[in-house]
Amino acid sequence: MSEPAKKKATYNDLYSIPDNMTGEIIDGELILTPRPTRRHADAASALGGELVPPFRFGRGGPGGWIIYDEPEIHFDKDIIVPDLAGWRKERLATPPEEHRFTTPPDWVCEILSPSTARNDGVKKMRIFALHGVKHAWLIDPILMTLEVLELELGRWTLLGTYAENDKVRAEPFHEIEIDLRDLWTE
Numbered sequence: 001m002s003e004p005a006k007k008k009a010t011y012n013d014l015y016s017i018p019d020n021m022t023g024e025i026i027d028g029e030l031i032l033t034p035r036p037t038r039r040h041a042d043a044a045s046a047l048g049g050e051l052v053p054p055f056r057f058g059r060g061g062p063g064g065w066i067i068y069d070e071p072e073i074h075f076d077k078d079i080i081v082p083d084l085a086g087w088r089k090e091r092l093a094t095p096p097e098e099h100r101f102t103t104p105p106d107w108v109c110e111i112l113s114p115s116t117a118r119n120d121g122v123k124k125m126r127i128f129a130l131h132g133v134k135h136a137w138l139i140d141p142i143l144m145t146l147e148v149l150e151l152e153l154g155r156w157t158l159l160g161t162y163a164e165n166d167k168v169r170a171e172p173f174h175e176i177e178i179d180l181r182d183l184w185t186e
Contacts, residue, residue: 011079022070025079026123033116036083039141040111042185044069044083047109047139047178054176055086061175064089065106073101075131080124084109086172104128107135107172113142129154135172144184146170 009030017023021032036044048069054061067086072079085105092103108128110120121138128136129151136156138147148159148170162168165181 008077014079022081024081024119024124025077026119026127028077031119033119036111037113039185040083040113043111043139043141043183044109046183048084050176050178050182051084051086051173055173061173066092066095071101071105072099073105075104075127078127080127082108082124082128083111104131104133106133107137108133109137109139112138112140125149125156129156137170139183141184144180146180146183 006029008028009025011025013025013030014023017030017032020035022035024031024033048067051065052067053059055063055065056067057063065086066089067084069084070081071085072081073085082105085101086107087103087105091106092101096102110116110124112120117140125136132151134151136149136151138149139145144164146162146166146168148162148168149156150159150171151157159171160168162170162180164184165179168178168180169176170178
């Protein structure tokens with residue numbers, strides 16, 4: 001006997017989730033994850049603090065980017081909320097007035113945690129690749145690692161893996177050096 005078909009999640013389902021959760025729709029399934037832990041939030045905030053001045057404002061870097069924390073990105077029926085995402089300004093000349101982005105970003109960053117690693121590192125990466133996101137970073141604040149990936153011919157290529165106190169120049173933000181020690185709160 002087969003299981004009954006599951007009802008596909010819709011945008012309206014996101015209105016019913018608790019305030020302490022983040023909701024996404026991946027492959028028609030409503031995915032709920034808890035709000036970020038301190039380590040997760042520290043890594044995301046520190047990375048944003050490193051990237052925004054040189055890449056958004058041109059202070060000590062080339063400018064030309066728009067970078068957001070937790071943007072809601074609509075990829076057809078999938079609704080994804082990466083921890084950080086960036087668009088080259090020429091591709092997102094006029095950001096949306098609402099919270100819904102429909103232009104795929106040029107770069108995404110996911111901060112991994114035990115409760116989100118499978119969705120962030122597998123399901124969401126497949127959707128990012130399908131929609132042509134060129135660069136992705138996966139950060140694990142518990143293991144203190146950064147994986148830098150680039151999309152080539154529809155597949156993710158690992159450009160580098162870095163850890164703990166490494167100083168990194170990584171695509172697409174190779175113009176500046178990031179001291180990974182600044183992302184960890186230990």
